[in-house]
Amino acid sequence: MEESDSEKKMEKENLGPRMEPPLGEPEGSLGWVLPNTAMKKKVLLMGKSGSGKTSMRSIIFANYIARDTRRLGATIDVEHSHVRFLGNLVLNLWDCGGQDTFMENYFTSQRDNIFRNVEVLIYVFDVESRELEKDMHYYQSCLEAILQNSPDAKIFCLVHKMDLVQEDQRDLIFKEREEDLRRLSRPLECSCFRTSIWDETLYKAWSSIVYQLIPNVQQLEMNLRNFAEIIEADEVLLFERATFLVISHYQCKEQRDAHRFEKISNIIKQFKLSCSKLAASFQSMEVRNSNFAAFIDIFTSNTYVMVVMSDPSIPSAATLINIRNARKHFEKLERVDGPKQCLLMR
Amino acid sequence: MDVCSPLPSALDFVGVARLTCRLCPKQQQAKAACGFLGPQSPPAGRSLLTLDLDSADGDRDQGTATCHGAARQTRESARAADWQERPGGGSGLVSEQQESWSNSMGGASCPVDEQQDPRQERPGGGSGPAAASAVLDFSDPFSSEVKPRILLMGLRRSGKSSIQKVVFHKMSPNETLFLESTNKICREDVSNSSFVNFQIWDFPGQIDFFDPTFDYEMIFRGTGALIFVIDSQDDYMEALARLHLTVTRAYKVNADINFEVFIHKVDGLSDDHKIETQRDIHQRANDDLADAGLEKIHLRNERGKAMGQTEFLFLFQNSGIEKAFLFDVVSKIYIATDSTPVDMQTYELCCDMIDVVIDISCIYGLKEDGAGTPYDKESTAIIKLNNTTVLYLKEVTKFLALVCFVREESFERKGLIDYNFHCFRKAIHEVFEVRMKVVKSRKVQNRLQKKKGATPNGTPRVLM
Numbered sequence: 069m070e071e072s073d074s075e076k077k078m079e080k081e082n083l084g085p086r087m088e089p090p091l092g093e094p095e096g097s098l099g100w101v102l103p104n105t106a107m108k109k110k111v112l113l114m115g116k117s118g119s120g121k122t123s124m125r126s127i128i129f130a131n132y133i134a135r136d137t138r139r140l141g142a143t144i145d146v147e148h149s150h151v152r153f154l155g156n157l158v159l160n161l162w163d164c165g166g167q168d169t170f171m172e173n174y175f176t177s178q179r180d181n182i183f184r185n186v187e188v189l190i191y192v193f194d195v196e197s198r199e200l201e202k203d204m205h206y207y208q209s210c211l212e213a214i215l216q217n218s219p220d221a222k223i224f225c226l227v228h229k230m231d232l233v234q235e236d237q238r239d240l241i242f243k244e245r246e247e248d249l250r251r252l253s254r255p256l257e258c259s260c261f262r263t264s265i266w267d268e269t270l271y272k273a274w275s276s277i278v279y280q281l282i283p284n285v286q287q288l289e290m291n292l293r294n295f296a297e298i299i300e301a302d303e304v305l306l307f308e309r310a311t312f313l314v315i316s317h318y319q320c321k322e323q324r325d326a327h328r329f330e331k332i333s334n335i336i337k338q339f340k341l342s343c344s345k346l347a348a349s350f351q352s353m354e355v356r357n358s359n360f361a362a363f364i365d366i367f368t369s370n371t372y373v374m375v376v377m378s379d380p381s382i383p384s385a386a387t388l389i390n391i392r393n394a395r396k397h398f399e400k401l402e403r404v405d406g407p408k409q410c411l412l413m414r
Numbered sequence: 415m416d417v418c419s420p421l422p423s424a425l426d427f428v429g430v431a432r433l434t435c436r437l438c439p440k441q442q443q444a445k446a447a448c449g450f451l452g453p454q455s456p457p458a459g460r461s462l463l464t465l466d467l468d469s470a471d472g473d474r475d476q477g478t479a480t481c482h483g484a485a486r487q488t489r490e491s492a493r494a495a496d497w498q499e500r501p502g503g504g505s506g507l508v509s510e511q512q513e514s515w516s517n518s519m520g521g522a523s524c525p526v527d528e529q530q531d532p533r534q535e536r537p538g539g540g541s542g543p544a545a546a547s548a549v550l551d552f553s554d555p556f557s558s559e560v561k562p563r564i565l566l567m568g569l570r571r572s573g574k575s576s577i578q579k580v581v582f583h584k585m586s587p588n589e590t591l592f593l594e595s596t597n598k599i600c601r602e603d604v605s606n607s608s609f610v611n612f613q614i615w616d617f618p619g620q621i622d623f624f625d626p627t628f629d630y631e632m633i634f635r636g637t638g639a640l641i642f643v644i645d646s647q648d649d650y651m652e653a654l655a656r657l658h659l660t661v662t663r664a665y666k667v668n669a670d671i672n673f674e675v676f677i678h679k680v681d682g683l684s685d686d687h688k689i690e691t692q693r694d695i696h697q698r699a700n701d702d703l704a705d706a707g708l709e710k711i712h713l714r715n716e717r718g719k720a721m722g723q724t725e726f727l728f729l730f731q732n733s734g735i736e737k738a739f740l741f742d743v744v745s746k747i748y749i750a751t752d753s754t755p756v757d758m759q760t761y762e763l764c765c766d767m768i769d770v771v772i773d774i775s776c777i778y779g780l781k782e783d784g785a786g787t788p789y790d791k792e793s794t795a796i797i798k799l800n801n802t803t804v805l806y807l808k809e810v811t812k813f814l815a816l817v818c819f820v821r822e823e824s825f826e827r828k829g830l831i832d833y834n835f836h837c838f839r840k841a842i843h844e845v846f847e848v849r850m851k852v853v854k855s856r857k858v859q860n861r862l863q864k865k866k867g868a869t870p871n872g873t874p875r876v877l878m
Contacts, residue, residue, distance in 0.1 A: 303778075324784070328777045335773045342766040346759050348799040355771050357779045358792040376778050380792070 108150075108158045109281050110185050114174075114210055115192030116203055117142060117166035120228040120265065124192070125149070125163055127265055128274050128311050133341050134265045145170055146182070153308060154282065154315070154370045154402065175209050183210075183217040188277060190224045193249075195241065195262075196232050204252060211256055223258040224277050225249045231264040238262065271337075272330035275313040282315055284401075291401060292318045296375075299390040300382070302360070305329065305374040306367070312337045315371070332374065336364065354384055365391055368399045562612045563636050567660055568643035569653050570595070570619025573678040577643065578602070578616055581745050595619070612638070634667035643676045646691050654698050675699065735831070736803075738818035739764055740810065743772065743789055749814070764817045767805050771795045789815075798822070806831070810839050811846065 113121045123137035129151050143165035151159040162182065164174060174182050191210060197203055207225075214221050227245050230238055246260040261273035279285065288306065296304040296318045303323065306316040314329040325331070336353075343350050353364040360378050365388070367373035373394075375387060566574040576590035600616040615633070634640075642660060644653045657675065664671050677692055737760060740750040746765045775788035793815070795807040802822040810816050816838070820831065 323778075324780070324782075325777050331777060332774070335770055339766055339770045342763065343799060346763060346801075348801040348803070351798045351800050353770075353798070354794075354796045355774045356792065356794050357775050357788065357790050359781055359786055359790075360775075360778045362774055362778055 109187040119194040186218040268330035268334035271333035307372040562638035572645040639672040
C-alpha cells in the first residue's frame with residue numbers, strides 16, 4: 069500500500085543511528101538508563117482526518133516538496149518516527165491518524181499509552197473544516213487527556229491550509245480562531261499559528277515548536293551573541309541541518325522584515341531540494357551586493373550558520389576564517405551538553 | 415547615480431534605478447503619476463506595465479519598478495485600460511485596435527510624448543531615467559525601432575496568460591489558478607523590467623477568424639512570432655485544427671512569422687506519455703501543414719520556462735569555467751551560452767540559484783530606509799555544491815547576470831576568473847553602448863525631422 073511505503077520511507081530517512089551511551093557503558097545499565105530516554109522528547113501530532121498532519125511532517129522532516137504531499141494516503145492508527153535533532157535530541161513524533169474510529173480509540177483504550185510523557189502536543193485544524201463543533205469536541209478531549217497525564221506539556225494549535233482562504237481575510241479568520249482556541253484551552257495555555265504548506269508560515273510554526281524543545285537554547289544564544297559581536301556581524305542565524313528550522317539567532321540591530329527567518333528557511337530548503345534533483349547538495353553559499361554580504365555554511369555536525377554582514381568592505385575570506393574558527397567552539401558546546409545534562413538528570 | 419551626470423549606459427536607466435528618482439525634482443510628479451509608493455507596497459492595484467496583476471509578494475516588485483518611465487508607461491497602459499474595459503463586441507475591438515496601431519506607427523497626437531520633450535532639452539543628457547527612456551525609447555511613436563511583436567494564441571484555458579505571467583511577471587505558478595479568462599486582447603510591453611524587449615499580445619481563447627471586425631491582416635503583418643499553446647492534458651484534436659487554421663492564415667499575410675508550438679501542462683503527464691504526445695502533435699501538425707510548405711515548427715514543453723534562442727561563442731576555457739550562461743535576471747531566460755550542449759537540469763539549477771540570490775537580497779540587500787535594489791552592480795553569489803562544482807553568479811548589467819559552473823580546483827584561482835570576467839563585462843557594456851549610440855543618432859534624426867514639420871502620418875509638410 070502506498071502509505072505504508074511512504075511510512076517506511078520516512079522511517080528509514082528519519083531514524084538515525086541510536087545514540088550510544090558515552091564512556092562505553094552498556095545501554096540499559098543502571099548508570100545510563102536515562103540517556104536514551106532523557107533526550108527523547110515525545111511530540112504528539114493530532115487533528116482530524118485530512119487536516120494535513122502527515123503532509124507537514126513530510127515536508128519538514130522528510131524532505132518532501134509541497135507538491136509531493138499529494139500522494140500521501142490516510143494515516144492508519146499511529147505512525148511513529150524518530151527524528152534526530154541537534155545530535156543529542158531525538159524527537160519521537162507520534163502522527164496519530166485522525167479518522168473517527170482512531171480518535172475514539174485514543175481517548176479510551178489507548179489513552180494512557182498515547183498521552184503520557186508528552187512534551188509537546190500539536191493539534192492541527194483545517195481552516196476549511198465544516199464540522200467546527202466536532203473539531204472542538206475532539207480538541208477538548210485531547211486537552212482533558214493531557215491534563216490528566218502530562219500536565220506540563222506545551223500545546224500548539226496550527227490553523228492549517230490557510231492558502232485556501234482569500235488573502236485579505238486571512239488575518240481576520242485566524243484571529244477569530246485563535247481567540248476561540250485560547251478560550252477553550254483554559255486552564256492550559258496554547259500557542260496558535262496559521263500555516264500552509266505552500267509558503268513560509270509552516271517553517272515559522274515548526275521553528276517555534278522545536279525551539280521549545282531544545283535543551284540548552286539560552287546558552288546557545290549567548291555564545292552566538294559573543295560570536296556575532298566579535299566578527300561584527302549584523303545578524304547570525306543558526307539552522308538545524310536537516311530541517312533548516314531556525315533554532316537560534318542573534319541580531320544586533322532592528323531588521324526590517326519580521327518574517328525573514330521562515331522565509332530564509334523556506335528559500336534555502338527549496339534550493340536544497342532542487343539541488344538534490346541533480347544528486348548534489350549544497351555546502352555553502354555566499355551572496356552579496358553593495359549593501360550586504362551573507363554567508364551560509366555548515367557549522368557543527370548538526371547545524372548550519374548564516375552570517376549577515378552589512379559592511380561590504382570586510383573581505384569574505386576574513387568572515388569565512390572566523391566562521392571556521394568558531395566551529396570548533398560550538399562543536400565542543402554541543403558535545404559537552406549532552407552527557408552533562410544526562411548526568412544532572414541522574 | 416547622480417541625476418545630472420552624463421547619461422549612463424543604456425541599461426543603467428530606468429527599471430531598477432530607484433536612486434535616481436530621489437534626486438530628480440520631478441520625482442513627486444512621477445510618483446503621483448505612476449502611483450508607486452515605495453519598495454514595500456506594490457504599485458496600487460496595477461503593476462506598471464500591465465493592468466491586472468498584483469505581484470503576490472509585494473517585496474519583489476522592486477525589480478519592475480520605474481519612475482519616470484512609469485509616468486509614460488502607465489499613461490499608455492491607462493489608455494490601454496480604457497480600451498480593455500470597454501464593453502465587449504466586435505466593432506469596439508476593431509476601432510480600438512486601429513487606434514493603438516496607428517499610435518505605434520506614429521499616428522495621432524500623443525500627449526505623453528510632448529511631456530517628455532521639455533525634459534530632454536535639459537543639458538547634460540537630462541534626468542537620467544527620462545532622457546534615457548527617451549533615447550532608448552521603444553514605445554515612442556517616432557522610434558524607428560518598432561518592437562517585435564509576439565502573439566500568444568491557443569484554445570481556451572490552454573494556459574496562455576499563465577505562461578506570460580509566470581515568465582515575465584514573476585507570478586508563482588500556484589497563483590495562476592486564480593487568473594480569470596482573458597476576454598480581450600491584452601497587449602503588454604516587456605521592456606523596462608527586463609533585458610528582452612518586445613510586445614506580447616495575449617489573445618482570448620475563442621477567436622473567430624471569420625469575424626469581419628477582427629482585422630487579422632494588420633495584426634499578423636507586424637508580428638515576429640506566433641506562439642500557439644496546446645493543452646496536452648486535454649484532447650488536442652481541436653487545438654490542432656485551430657493551429658492549422660491560424661498558421662495558414664498568418665502565413666498568408668506574413669511569411670516571415672516564426673511559429674512556435676508550446677505543448678503545455680506536461681507536468682501532469684508521465685515521461686513516456688510526454689514524448690508520445692510531443693511526437694504525435696508534431697506529426698499531425700506537420701502533416702496538416704505540409705501542403706502550405708511550412709516546415710519549421712519548434713516544440714517546447716516546459717511550463718513557464720521559455721528558452722532564449724541566440725547563442726554565441728565566447729571563450730572561457732582559460733578560466734576553467736565549464737559552462738556559462740548569460741541570464742536575464744527577471745524572466746530567467748538565458749540569452750546566450752557557450753557552445754557546449756545545455757541540459758534542462760543545469761538550466762533549472764541556474765534558475766533556482768537566481769531565485770535564491772534575488773530572494774535573499776530582497777531580505778537583506780536593501781538599505782535601511784528601503785532604498786536601493788536587491789540586484790545591483792555588486793551582486794555576486796558563490797554556491798558550493800558537494801560534488802566539487804561551484805556555481806558563480808556575477809552581475810553584468812542591470813538586467814543580465816553571468817551564471818557559470820566552475821570546478822572547485824579551478825575556483826582556487828578565483829582572481830583569474832574575476833579578471834577575465836571583468837574584461838568580459840567591459841566588452842558587453844561596449845556592445846550595448848554602441849547600440850545605444852546608433853539608436854540615439856537615429857532618434858536625433860527623427861526629432862529633427864519632426865521639428866521640420868512632418869505630419870504624424872509621415873508625409874512631409876511644406877516649410878513656411
